[in-house]
Structures are given as structure tokens and as C-alpha cells.
Amino acid sequence: MGMTMTQKILARSAGLESVEAGQLIEGRLDLVLGNDITTPVAITEFNKAGLSSVFDRDRIAIVLDHSTPCKDIKSAQLCAACRDFAKAHQITHFYDVGRMGVEHALLPEQGLTAPGEVIIGADSHTCTYGALGAFSTGVGSTDMAAGMATGMAWFKVPSAIKVNLTGRLNKYVSGKDVVLHLIGMIGVDGALYQSLEFCGDGVAALEMDDRFTICNMAIEAGAKNGIFPVDAKTEEYLNGRVDRPWTAFEADPDAIYTREVTIDLDTLRPTVALPHLPGNTKTVDEAAGMPVQQVVIGSCTNGRLKDLREAAAILRGKKVADGVRCIVIPATQQIYLDAMAEGLIADFIQAGAAVSTPTCGPCLGGHMGVLSDNEWAVSTTNRNFVGRMGPTNSMIILASPAVAAATALTGVITDPATV
Secondary structure, three states: OOOOOHHHHHHHHHHOOOOOOOEEEEEEEEEEEEEEHHHHHHHHHHOOOOOOOOOHHHHHHEOOOOOOOOOOHHHHHHHHHHHHHHHHHOEEEEEOOOOEEOHHHHHHHHHOOOOOOEEEEOOHHHHHHHHHOOOEOEEEEEEEOOOOOOOHHEEOEEEEEEEEEEOOOOOOOOOOHHHHHHHHHHHHOOOOOEEEEOOOOOOHHOOOOHHHHHHHHHHHHOOOEOOOOOOOHHHHHHOOOOOOOOOOOEEEEEEEEEEEEEHHHHHHOOEEEEOOOOOOEEEEEHHHEEEEEEEEHHHHOOOOOOHHHHHHHHOOOOOOOOOOOOOOOOEEEEHHHHHHHHOHHHHHHHHHOOOOOOOHHHHHOOOOOOOOOEEEEEEEOOOOOHHHHHHHEEEEEEHHHHHHHHHHHHHHHOOHHHO
């Protein structure tokens, strides 16, 4: 019986010749990730279990990104707990203020994720690294604690949905539009505990940043993980970042899928998700004219350099509309430096936007842009649940950087091709 990409990776991790959907396995981990919100809980469980050492200090990453630089006493205490643990166990990949970034942009940038690897993270958007042909998935803090101690984790092997991508994206259409379209098509539980496996001739037309965005939001369709095949663009991204051996896996021709979906990239329009679900999608044409008070461009979904370039190209030489707050958050320090070198930061500031240090910021209602009562925001983040970015009566519309930037100029949902 043939296997999917994900199943092949999990089989190797478990030391088995083959696995099948629904099978329970114990797999070896290549990386365990936590952040300033989830790691303190894992530390508590680690200590409660009487554990005294980690399995490999080089294969644990702790990133302080959710509420850092610390916004209040509680967040400062959580970060302090992470610092103490990282120091006590000499964690190699510990990222604090000044060298940190939004975790799911930072880890690939630093070469900590590679094809064929098995990665767990105490954050639901750990599925981002599937863009590199890895199996990566979010877990709870207790699983993170066990992973840090043993380097192992239990998995139920997921079945898979095959997503065929054809054609190529038009101007002002990006990976964010692809994944919002997909979630709108299959629903927020359409891939529940399944692997979303992307393939087809359209894959080659997608930049790596688009693939990261698509895999990042696989969880918003309920997926266990999202994964792309390794190609020339993947190898180009890995070159100079990853110096250890890695293995690219391909699905067998007779791999079994529960469903096949085809998306014609040629026909996609800029797409938004209205409150309060990522699956509540409309094209920009259908949502045009809805007023907003805030625009957020950043996060682990859309804070990469390509995203900033797209937004800056639209804002350059123009002004953010009166009554609109536009907040731009580069996802890592390196992205910030690259954006500065290209003049993008100047473009944002001259347009009237606020530019933040790398942080998750308002995405989870942390800081750097929390909404007030009855306010609406367009955001390039990944979730628009009730109360996600402020009071329960505030509203979030998910969009691409291009749509977000165009909206910042007009104060209403706007097709970027019209500004």
C-alpha cells in the first residue's frame, strides 16, 4: 500500500518500513519548540514529573515572541521562567528580545527546520514548516515537556487530502488568498486530523513565503499538518541555512487520499475572511467598501519580506487614511534589517504607519494594537475568532498584505488593483 509524504516521514521517525492512517506510533523528534506563553506551562510539567535533563539541548528551541518585549508583570514573569530554564539546561536555540522573531518565521530563517524532519511545537501554527517538506504539528505543553525530556512523541498517523494546484497567481494574489480560498471551500473542519498535501504544476509557481503562509494556516481547516514537496525553490531556500543532511520524501503514486481538491491559481481573486471564522470567505469584490479602523500587517502568517514588499509597493508615496491606524510588524530582526536596506521601513513610516519590533503583537490580543469596543480591523494574521484581538464585540477581517495595505489607504476593504 502506497504512502503519502507525511506517512513516509512518520514511518522513518518510528523506525518502521510503512505506516497507515489511524496507526499509533512513537516517533523520534528532530526539534521541540515552545514560546513565552506555552513553555512556562511545559516547564511546570517538566519539574512536576521530576525530570532533570533534556534529551538534546541543540534540538530544543524556545522563542520569546507572543508578548515581548514584555507588556506587563505577568508576561515578564513568564519570560523570566523561560530564561531560567534555558540557562539551566544550556538550550542552544534560545531567542530573547533583540535577537528574537515570530517563531514560525524565525526557525526556518535560522535553518532549524528541514525536509523530512519531525517537529513538534507548543503552538498550533507549528504546521508552518511543512512548506519545507517537514512533518510539523502543534501539541500541548505537556507533550512539549515530554518531548524535551525524551526526544519522542506519540502520533496517530493522519489520512490525507490531496490539494492539486494548477496555473500561477496573478498580480495582487498571494499564498494567503490560496489558503483562505481553500478553507472557504472545505470548511474549518474540512481537514480534521488529516494532512493537507499540496502538489501539481502550480507548486513551482509559488514562492517559499507563499508556501509558508499556506502551511501556517493548515490548522485553520482542522488539519494535523500541511506539506509541500521539495523542489528547486525549496533547495535554494535551504542553501546556506541548513548544513546537516536532510531527506526529501515524495508520495507514492498509489498513495491513498480521503479526498482530492483542485485549485486553479489562474482564476483566484484576492480573498478575505469575515468574522468570526477563517472559513467565512468572500472575494475582495464581494467585501469591498466595509469600513475598518485598524490595519495590521505582520505575524507568523504574513510578516515575511515578500509580504512587506507587497504592502510597501502599495503604500509607497501615499498616505494612510484619516481615522485608520496601520501597524506593520516585521516577523524577525533579519527581515526588519532587510526591509530597512530596501527602504521599505521608510515607505511605511512616510505613509503614516507605525512599525513595531518583531512580535506576535495584536494577533492574539497581546499588545501593539489591541482593538476597542465595536472596532473593525483588517489583519494579515491567521485567526479572526470572537475576542481574538480585543473585546468580544470587536471584529477581524483576515486578508493578504496587498489587500491590507490598499485598505489602509482608503479606510474600507479595497481591491489593491484599484489604488
